Amino acid sequence: MEWLAIFVLALVRAGWVLTREPVLSGDTPRYWNPADPLHTLRFDLGQGPGQLVQMIYLLPMNAATGVQALLAALVWGWACVVASRGLARWWFWIALAFSLSPWWLLWDNRLVTESITLAAMALFAAGAFRWVKEESATPMVAGAVIALLARPLTVPLVAVILVLVVVARGQWPRPRWSAMLLGALLVFAGVQAVAFNRAPVNYHWLPLPLQMEAVRAGDRFVSRSHVDGYVALAERHGMPDCAAAVEIPRGIAGLTSLWTATCPEMVEWLKQGGLPWQAELLENPGPTLREVAAGNWLLEAWGGDALQDRGWQSLREVARTWWWPAVRVMNLVMWTVLAVSVVWLARPGDRWTLRASLATAAVGFAAALGMFDGLEMWRHLLPALVTLAPAALASTGARVQSTRRLAGNRLRASPQPESTE
Known part of the structure; x- marks a missing residue:
C-alpha cells in the first residue's frame, strides 16, 4: 500500500511539473547549457557542481524537470518508508505528508540542484539511523551517493554524519565496495567544492568574473549592512570611505548598485572577502544574531521564491488576500x-x-551557511535542515530485520539432523 501511494504521488508530481513552465535562475547555466551541453560537466572549471543533475538536464528542458520531479518523489517516498520502519503505520503517512511541503515541492520545476538533493539528504539521514540499528546500509549509501552526485557542496555534512554513524556502529558499511564508493565520492565532491569556490563566475550584476568568495562578500553586505554596528565594523576591517557615498538598497535589489555604482576600491575590498562573517559573529554578536533570528526570511521563506513561478503566481491571484498569511x-x-x-x-x-x-552537525552546518552566504539564507540551509525530521523519526522505531536475515536466523536456530554415519 505504501509503495503504491509513493508511485502514484511520484507520477502526480511529475505530471504537475510537465504542465508548468520550467523556472530558470542565475545558477541554471551551471547545469543546463543548450549551446554547449557537455560544458556543464567540466567540474575542473567550477561548473555545476552536480553530475547527476547535469546528466538529467541533457534532456529537453520539460522532460528534464519531469524526470527530476519523478526521481525526487521516489527518493522521498523511500525515505518515508525507511524513517517510519518499526513504528505504527500512520507514521508513514505523516512522513509522506511532510514530503509534500511547499519547502520541497517548490524546486521540482526549477533547473537547480535542490529538488533531488533534498530528497537524497532525507533518505541518507533516515538510512543512517536505521543502519546503526543493524539494518541494511542500502538506504544510507544510496542517499549519500545521490546527494553527493546532485550537490557535492553537501560533502561536509555528509562526511560528518558518516563518521558519526560508523563510530556508533563500530564498522564500515557492507559490502566493502559500498564503503569504497562512498570514500571515492567524498574525495570527488571535495575536489569539486574547491574548484567551484576558486573558479570565476559571471553573474549579470558583476562588473567582471569573480570568485565565489567575492560574490558571497557582496551578498552579505546587501543582506546585513543595515544591521546596527555593521558599517562601523566594516570600516575597521578596511571598507573604503567611498561606500557611504552611494545608497545601496537592501537585498537582491542592491547587488547591481553595490558592484557597479561604488568606487573601484569597494570592488577590490569585496574581492578580498569584504567583512568576514566570523568578524560579524565575534565582534558584533548581538545585532548579528538578532538579525538572523528575527529576519523576515523565517516566516516568508518560500513565499517570495514561489512567486518566480507562474503556477504559484496564479494560485496567489486566486487567493490574494490569504497568500502571505x-x-x-x-x-x-x-x-x-x-x-x-x-x-x-x-x-x-x-x-x-x-x-x-x-x-548539532545539521544545525551547525545550516548556521554556518546562513552566516557566510546571507543573501540566499533559507534556500542554502535546506540540505541541512531536511535531515532533522527523518533522522528524528528513524531514531525512534525499533529495529526491523530484513526477511532474508530472519530466514537465515531461523535456519541457524532450527535443529540439524543427526548424522547417520
Whole structure:
C-alpha cells in the first residue's frame, strides 16, 4: 500500500511539473547549457557542481524537470518508508505528508540542484539511523551517493554524519565496495567544492568574473549592512570611505548598485572577502544574531521564491488576500517540526551521543551557511535542515530485520539432523 501511494504521488508530481513552465535562475547555466551541453560537466572549471543533475538536464528542458520531479518523489517516498520502519503505520503517512511541503515541492520545476538533493539528504539521514540499528546500509549509501552526485557542496555534512554513524556502529558499511564508493565520492565532491569556490563566475550584476568568495562578500553586505554596528565594523576591517557615498538598497535589489555604482576600491575590498562573517559573529554578536533570528526570511521563506513561478503566481491571484498569511502559517508549522525534531534527537536515552551529535552537525552546518552566504539564507540551509525530521523519526522505531536475515536466523536456530554415519 505504501509503495503504491509513493508511485502514484511520484507520477502526480511529475505530471504537475510537465504542465508548468520550467523556472530558470542565475545558477541554471551551471547545469543546463543548450549551446554547449557537455560544458556543464567540466567540474575542473567550477561548473555545476552536480553530475547527476547535469546528466538529467541533457534532456529537453520539460522532460528534464519531469524526470527530476519523478526521481525526487521516489527518493522521498523511500525515505518515508525507511524513517517510519518499526513504528505504527500512520507514521508513514505523516512522513509522506511532510514530503509534500511547499519547502520541497517548490524546486521540482526549477533547473537547480535542490529538488533531488533534498530528497537524497532525507533518505541518507533516515538510512543512517536505521543502519546503526543493524539494518541494511542500502538506504544510507544510496542517499549519500545521490546527494553527493546532485550537490557535492553537501560533502561536509555528509562526511560528518558518516563518521558519526560508523563510530556508533563500530564498522564500515557492507559490502566493502559500498564503503569504497562512498570514500571515492567524498574525495570527488571535495575536489569539486574547491574548484567551484576558486573558479570565476559571471553573474549579470558583476562588473567582471569573480570568485565565489567575492560574490558571497557582496551578498552579505546587501543582506546585513543595515544591521546596527555593521558599517562601523566594516570600516575597521578596511571598507573604503567611498561606500557611504552611494545608497545601496537592501537585498537582491542592491547587488547591481553595490558592484557597479561604488568606487573601484569597494570592488577590490569585496574581492578580498569584504567583512568576514566570523568578524560579524565575534565582534558584533548581538545585532548579528538578532538579525538572523528575527529576519523576515523565517516566516516568508518560500513565499517570495514561489512567486518566480507562474503556477504559484496564479494560485496567489486566486487567493490574494490569504497568500502571505498561508505562507507564514506553513513556515511556522515547518519551523516547529524542525525544532521538535532537534529536541527529540537530543532526548536522553539510548544512543544520545549519536543523536545529539547529528542534530548539532545539521544545525551547525545550516548556521554556518546562513552566516557566510546571507543573501540566499533559507534556500542554502535546506540540505541541512531536511535531515532533522527523518533522522528524528528513524531514531525512534525499533529495529526491523530484513526477511532474508530472519530466514537465515531461523535456519541457524532450527535443529540439524543427526548424522547417520
